[in-house]
Amino acid sequence: MREAYHVELDQLAQNLSTMSAQVADAMERATTALLEVDLGLAEQVISDDAKVDDARAECEEQAYALLALQAPVATDLRAVLAAIHAAESLERMGDLALHVAKAARRRHPEPVLPESVKPYFAEMGQAAVKLARQAEQVIQTRDVSAAKDLEADDDQVDDIHRHLFTVLMDRDWAYGVAAAVDITLLGRFYERYADHAVSVAKRMIFVVTGRMPGYGSDEDLTV
Numbered sequence: 001m002r003e004a005y006h007v008e009l010d011q012l013a014q015n016l017s018t019m020s021a022q023v024a025d026a027m028e029r030a031t032t033a034l035l036e037v038d039l040g041l042a043e044q045v046i047s048d049d050a051k052v053d054d055a056r057a058e059c060e061e062q063a064y065a066l067l068a069l070q071a072p073v074a075t076d077l078r079a080v081l082a083a084i085h086a087a088e089s090l091e092r093m094g095d096l097a098l099h100v101a102k103a104a105r106r107r108h109p110e111p112v113l114p115e116s117v118k119p120y121f122a123e124m125g126q127a128a129v130k131l132a133r134q135a136e137q138v139i140q141t142r143d144v145s146a147a148k149d150l151e152a153d154d155d156q157v158d159d160i161h162r163h164l165f166t167v168l169m170d171r172d173w174a175y176g177v178a179a180a181v182d183i184t185l186l187g188r189f190y191e192r193y194a195d196h197a198v199s200v201a202k203r204m205i206f207v208v209t210g211r212m213p214g215y216g217s218d219e220d221l222t223v
Helices: 002-036 039-070 074-107 115-141 144-169 176-209
Strands: none
Touching (some): 002 039, 002 074, 002 115, 002 176, 074 176, 115 176, 144 176
């Protein structure tokens, strides 16, 4: 009985890891669609979002079944509770990649981004995907040190996000209000995506240590 119980716990962690890989792939494709005006990739991200939603539902169903039937305690209880919260963050990461893909589709065949800001979004996209891949590894290994490293990588996304406002406020901005609005929203999507990846890592720290690292102003993470 207990062996089957731990198999179920391991399967829950594996499903979370798979979710993290899904949302990393989604943001990677969405970023490519944004930068290269690739409608096919945008449509793929949009259609695949249902798989992320289904994965969250499966994780939550597993977690609640474990709570109801096995009454886990200590580390096992923390693992189940962390899985519920992590699945929510991962689904939101999928939603944010979806928003990026929808922006690319909405403006097609015109590009969403002026050439001058494309390098910033290429860098943010690369950093965001890296964070999701790191979160995947942290879920698998429960490596506290690796989980803490995500915060430093998140700072890169935050720095670019802040710099975009400087670009938009420059008196030489020549691309109009619509482009500025798109860029503001897209920058926010990447910034929140990265924050949610850090949230997943912090949940794994909680599993191992029993202590939840502080979130500061990002405690209430929303899309």
